[in-house]
Amino acid sequence: MRLFQSYPALLEHFYRVTAIFLNLSKPLILRSRMIQRSLIITEQLFKKPVFDCQMCGQCVLHNTGMTCPMTCPKNLRNGPCGGVRNNGNCEIKPEMACVWVNAWERSKQMSVHGSKINVIMAPLDRRLQGTSAWVNELSGRMEIIQDEWSS
Numbered sequence: 001m002r003l004f005q006s007y008p009a010l011l012e013h014f015y016r017v018t019a020i021f022l023n024l025s026k027p028l029i030l031r032s033r034m035i036q037r038s039l040i041i042t043e044q045l046f047k048k049p050v051f052d053c054q055m056c057g058q059c060v061l062h063n064t065g066m067t068c069p070m071t072c073p074k075n076l077r078n079g080p081c082g083g084v085r086n087n088g089n090c091e092i093k094p095e096m097a098c099v100w101v102n103a104w105e106r107s108k109q110m111s112v113h114g115s116k117i118n119v120i121m122a123p124l125d126r127r128l129q130g131t132s133a134w135v136n137e138l139s140g141r142m143e144i145i146q147d148e149w150s151s
Contacts, residue, residue: 004050005050005051005066005067005102005106008065008066008067008106008107008109008110009109009110009111011050011061011066012062012066012110012111012112012113012114015061015062015066015113016112018134022134022138023138026138029134029135029138030135030138030139036132036135039132039134039135040055040130040131040132040135043055043059043132043133043134047059047061047068051066051067051068051071052068052071053068053070054068054070054071055129055130055131056070056124056128056129056133057125057128057129057130057131057132057133057136058124058125058128058133058136058142058145059133059134059137060077060121062110062113062116063113063116063117063119063121064103064107064116064117065102065103065104065105065106065107065108065109065110065114065117066106066110067099067102067103067106068099069099069100069103070124071099072090072098072099072100073090073092073093073096074092075124076099076100077121077123077124078120078121079100080098080099080100080101084098084100084101085098088101103117104117121146122145122146122148122149123149125145128141
């Protein structure tokens with residue numbers, strides 16, 4: 001399933017369609033705990049095999065070339081640590097390509113969100129671990145976190 005990561009433009013399109021659908025359903029989603037739970041299960045079933053999703057509750061795939069920054073051994077959300085090896089692999093796990101090298105390369109293939117690779121994101125709010133990133137986005141939690149951090 002990680003084969004899909006080789007096609008960030010396709011994943012970006014799927015992300016955009018999903019965002020439109022969920023935004024249209026926003027009032028219903030925010031009122032229904034059952035729908036919110038089903039979104040958590042859906043995210044686990046889809047995002048885990050495709051992106052090795054860690055269910056941080058603050059998904060930034062569209063900002064990072066459809067690459068999950070939480071798969072970085074150091075959990076870095078704003079770029080590489082400086083220990084990237086000459087071959088582009090991770091300093092902690094030498095057999096693994098640096099998450100941020102992949103994110104940079106993949107973001108170049110994304111026409112809509114590709115430039116967001118340059119956005120500095122708020123630190124991870126660990127209280128949202130295990131929650132639905134989509135519910136957090138629709139409810140405004142993600143915006144609040146970014147605003148509080150930026151102030």
